[in-house]
Amino acid sequence: MPKELTENPIRTDADAVAQRDLLSDVLRTIRLSGSLQFCFTATGAWQTDAAPSLARLMGNAGNTMPFHIVAEGACWMRIGDRELVLAEGDVIAFPFGTGHQLGAGDGGKLVTPVQDLPPKPWREIPVLHYGDGQQRVRLLCGFLRSDGMNFRPLREALPQTLHVRTRDSGAAAWLNATIGQIVAEVDSPRTGGLSMLERLTEIIFIELLRHQICSAQPGSTGWLAALADPPLGRCLSLIHNDPGHDWSVPALSTASGLSRSTLAERFETVLDTSPMRYVRDWRLCLASMALSTTAKGIAAIAHEAGYGTEAAFNRAFSRTYGAPPAAWRSARRGQTA
Numbered sequence: 001m002p003k004e005l006t007e008n009p010i011r012t013d014a015d016a017v018a019q020r021d022l023l024s025d026v027l028r029t030i031r032l033s034g035s036l037q038f039c040f041t042a043t044g045a046w047q048t049d050a051a052p053s054l055a056r057l058m059g060n061a062g063n064t065m066p067f068h069i070v071a072e073g074a075c076w077m078r079i080g081d082r083e084l085v086l087a088e089g090d091v092i093a094f095p096f097g098t099g100h101q102l103g104a105g106d107g108g109k110l111v112t113p114v115q116d117l118p119p120k121p122w123r124e125i126p127v128l129h130y131g132d133g134q135q136r137v138r139l140l141c142g143f144l145r146s147d148g149m150n151f152r153p154l155r156e157a158l159p160q161t162l163h164v165r166t167r168d169s170g171a172a173a174w175l176n177a178t179i180g181q182i183v184a185e186v187d188s189p190r191t192g193g194l195s196m197l198e199r200l201t202e203i204i205f206i207e208l209l210r211h212q213i214c215s216a217q218p219g220s221t222g223w224l225a226a227l228a229d230p231p232l233g234r235c236l237s238l239i240h241n242d243p244g245h246d247w248s249v250p251a252l253s254t255a256s257g258l259s260r261s262t263l264a265e266r267f268e269t270v271l272d273t274s275p276m277r278y279v280r281d282w283r284l285c286l287a288s289m290a291l292s293t294t295a296k297g298i299a300a301i302a303h304e305a306g307y308g309t310e311a312a313f314n315r316a317f318s319r320t321y322g323a324p325p326a327a328w329r330s331a332r333r334g335q336t337a
Helices: 014-029 052-060 152-155 170-187 193-215 223-227 232-240 249-256 260-271 275-295 296-303 310-321 325-336
Strands: 032-042 064-072 075-079 083-086 090-093 101-104 127-130 138-144 162-165
Touching: 014 193, 014 232, 032 170, 032 193, 064 170, 064 193, 083 275, 090 193, 138 170, 138 193, 152 223, 152 275, 162 170, 162 193, 162 260, 170 193, 193 223, 223 232, 223 260, 232 249, 232 275, 249 260, 249 275, 260 275, 275 296, 275 325, 296 310, 296 325, 310 325
Parallel strands: 032 127
Antiparallel strands: 032 138, 064 090, 064 138, 075 083, 075 101, 090 162
16 A cells, blocks of 8 residues: 655665665666656646546556656645645655645635646647746646556555655755756757657656665665665565576575575565565566567466466466456557557
8 A cells, every 4th residue: 555645855875775776677677668748837826636637647547657846936735634845856756646736825726737738649748837926836747657566566665655855955966957957858849859858757767766765764664675675685686687596485595694584574574475475476577567568478478477387377467467367468458559
């Protein structure tokens, strides 16, 4: 389930540097794409509604994360009864497409950016304007899509929001410069600009995940916290580097430097799973990506995932993804058609 809304300042953590390599490995494996959809400016008092309209705009909401970048000014954001002030340079993403409300002032005019967008296709990023008062707020809005959301340990480790403040933070100075480049691409469109914006939004997503790892406190739980835990990080690196290996608890115990019982306990405490269930989950995630991106036969994918029979693979895949592999593949291809 999504974690509580949190706000943490950026910090660095030298102890987590080695584990970040695993994050790079995972991000190289999963498909990652980003898109800046539109920009809108508003002045005076204004507010959006709380419906997850940006998530609906994307389609395939299970794999998409809406995000906002505050390019200028400041505004408030509400999720339920929680409120957070977003300042210039802030980046906030919603891994589960959670409905939220944005605004400035009290009782402001309702603005509906998603409904006011021009029909697609767009050759340039649409820019919408609301109001004619003072205190301008400028927001860049888009989404990130990742097959990593099919990987249960990663999905369950993500909080309700991913939030980074880049202004007046030395650790995030380069990210602030990246935001500046995004703004420049929107303000002065050039050839290849849309492709450039896609790559820049992907970079921001990676930094959001790195920020979560660096923010993990001792005793934290979840996949990102596990990356910052040296023994668990070593185990996860081995599993991800060679998922087809015939892994066993004794082998992983030796690699981690922990006893079998301590390793099992650490997995349960931090990841809410066992070492071998983790291996299974990652193999099934890789199988889901093969189903959606290749023409490989299901029997071959089952073998690569470590299953002796296609029937066993079908049962395991159905339990995890809610549909047999063939039906799941057909549905995924229909979503991207």
